[in-house]
Each structure stands twice: as structure tokens, then as C-alpha cells.
Amino acid sequence: MGAKKKKIVKTIKVDVDKCNGCRACEVVCSAFHAAPKYSSNNPARSRIRVIHDPLKDIYVPVYAGEHAKAECMGRDKYTIDGKEYEECAFCRAACPSRDIFREPDSGLPLKCDMCESDPPQSEPLCVQWCITDALTYEEREEEVEEEEAAGGKDLEMGLESLIDKFGLEKLTEAVARMTIARKS
Numbered sequence: 001m002g003a004k005k006k007k008i009v010k011t012i013k014v015d016v017d018k019c020n021g022c023r024a025c026e027v028v029c030s031a032f033h034a035a036p037k038y039s040s041n042n043p044a045r046s047r048i049r050v051i052h053d054p055l056k057d058i059y060v061p062v063y064a065g066e067h068a069k070a071e072c073m074g075r076d077k078y079t080i081d082g083k084e085y086e087e088c089a090f091c092r093a094a095c096p097s098r099d100i101f102r103e104p105d106s107g108l109p110l111k112c113d114m115c116e117s118d119p120p121q122s123e124p125l126c127v128q129w130c131i132t133d134a135l136t137y138e139e140r141e142e143e144v145e146e147e148e149a150a151g152g153k154d155l156e157m158g159l160e161s162l163i164d165k166f167g168l169e170k171l172t173e174a175v176a177r178m179t180i181a182r183k184s
């Protein structure tokens with residue numbers, strides 16, 4: 001068994017009943033992740049999307065999760081309070097069957113990174129901007145294997161999606177060019 005390390009587990013709790021659909025979370029997320037920071041805002045680039053269905057009286061904030069290379073073999077379909085929602089409505093994956101959680105220009109998948117930044121934020125931006133407290137933030141400490149603590153899985157996922165998009169050969173060439181540029 002590998003060595004253990006402490007890891008901070010960050011959780012955003014979503015209280016759907018408090019969400020009023022204002023979309024401030026989408027705006028600030030896309031602005032915070034713009035390059036340079038706050039230079040633009042476009043909810044299509046946000047890593048949180050509010051699934052909005054006023055006729056069914058529901059607003060559900062959904063966070064961008066893992067990138068899925070292929071569509072699921074099946075579909076999920078929710079019924080809440082007797083009201084039926086679209087297939088995949090609340091899924092977190094950036095998947096080939098839809099445009100949600102994809103960067104609109106490059107098509108690369110988007111994933112919530114909990115607003116990791118230097119200097120660190122006191123709380124994720126979407127939580128700070130949610131005035132109804134539909135989003136609240138919690139941290140706890142857990143013991144995990146060292147490799148997981150180092151973020152190895154996230155790195156692999158990011159590389160896989162880049163290989164899918166550009167191909168291994170082009171990606172290797174780009175890394176080689178960047179390595180030479182950094183050394184010179």
C-alpha cells in the first residue's frame with residue numbers, strides 16, 4: 001500500500017430550492033476564467049450552467065465534471081415532483097452528444113476547478129456571487145494515496161482530451177517546441 005497524504009476535499013453544496021435563476025454564477029465563472037482575468041464574460045464558457053425550465057418552475061445549477069470521450073450507452077431522464085425533464089438535463093459531463101461544458105471556440109472540455117488560483121480565493125467565485133445562498137462552500141480534510149493527492153488523474157484527463165482533439169503526434173511536437181523555447 002502506498003504512502004498516505006492529507007488532502008483538502010472541497011464541496012459546493014447546491015440548494016436547488018433557493019436558486020432564482022439569476023445566472024450571476026455563470027457570469028462570474030466565465031469572467032474569472034477569461035484570459036486575461038475579467039476581460040470578458042460569456043456564460044457559454046462557464047463551468048457552471050443553470051438548467052432553466054420556468055414552465056416547470058425549476059432552476060438547477062450544474063457543475064462541469066469529467067470529460068467523457070464517448071456518449072453513454074444509455075440515457076438518464078429525471079422526474080421531479082411529477083415533472084419530467086429532458087434526457088441528460090442534469091449530467092455534468094462534457095460529452096460528444098452536446099455542446100454544454102465545451103469551450104465554444106476550441107471545443108475543448110471545461111471542468112470546474114474550484115477557482116484554484118494564486119493567490120487563493122477565500123471561496124469559489126460562484127459561491128461568493130450567489131446572493132440567495134443556493135451555493136455554499138465547505139472544506140474537509142481526508143487521507144488519500146500520494147499519487148491522487150498530486151492530481152495525477154486530472155493531468156491524465158487533460159492530456160487525453162488534448163490527444164483526442166489534436167492527435168498524439170501534434171501534441172508531442174507542440175510539447176517539444178515548448179520545451180526548446182523554455183530552455184533557450
Ligand code: SF4
Nearest residue numbers: 019020022023025130
Ligand atoms: S448565482 Fe445562485 S441564485 Fe443565481 S443562478 Fe447561480 S446558483 Fe442560482
Ligand code: SF4
Nearest residue numbers: 029048112115124126
Ligand atoms: S467553483 Fe469556480 S470554476 Fe467552479 S463553477 Fe464555480 S466559479 Fe466556476
